[in-house]
Amino acid sequence: MAEKKQPTFQGQDLVYYNALMKVRNELSEQMRICAAESLDCTNSEKRGVTTHMADSDSSRNEMGLQMLTENGNVISLIDDAIERLANGEYGICMDCGEPISKARLMARPYAIFCIKCKSRHEEMMKNR
Numbered sequence: 001m002a003e004k005k006q007p008t009f010q011g012q013d014l015v016y017y018n019a020l021m022k023v024r025n026e027l028s029e030q031m032r033i034c035a036a037e038s039l040d041c042t043n044s045e046k047r048g049v050t051t052h053m054a055d056s057d058s059s060r061n062e063m064g065l066q067m068l069t070e071n072g073n074v075i076s077l078i079d080d081a082i083e084r085l086a087n088g089e090y091g092i093c094m095d096c097g098e099p100i101s102k103a104r105l106m107a108r109p110y111a112i113f114c115i116k117c118k119s120r121h122e123e124m125m126k127n128r
């Protein structure tokens, strides 16, 4: 990743920053492990496996890839959140512009929607 000057955070911002970095590190670690495992799967498939074996392998592979994508999305959300934190725009709902509650931010520091908008979005997803 490109070197960026590290903004310095204080007080509550620093708490959020540390929470963000903690999740980010955990996800990066998970992705590293998962990526290594997915590579193994790909290799074994190339070496030639029986058809039903290949089936279970590919579904495991897909799951791994899906997880990689999801984690990748969260990591980019975290990077965005850190940027907003540096700009003093952190913790504002991207939808309604209301502040996101501190409890929610501590549970999910990369949240970009307040709980109201988030549940509205989830409802919309369910109805799709």
Ligand SMILES: [Zn+2]
Binding pocket: 093, 094, 095, 096, 097, 098, 113, 114, 115, 116, 117, 118
């Ligand atoms: Zn909102």
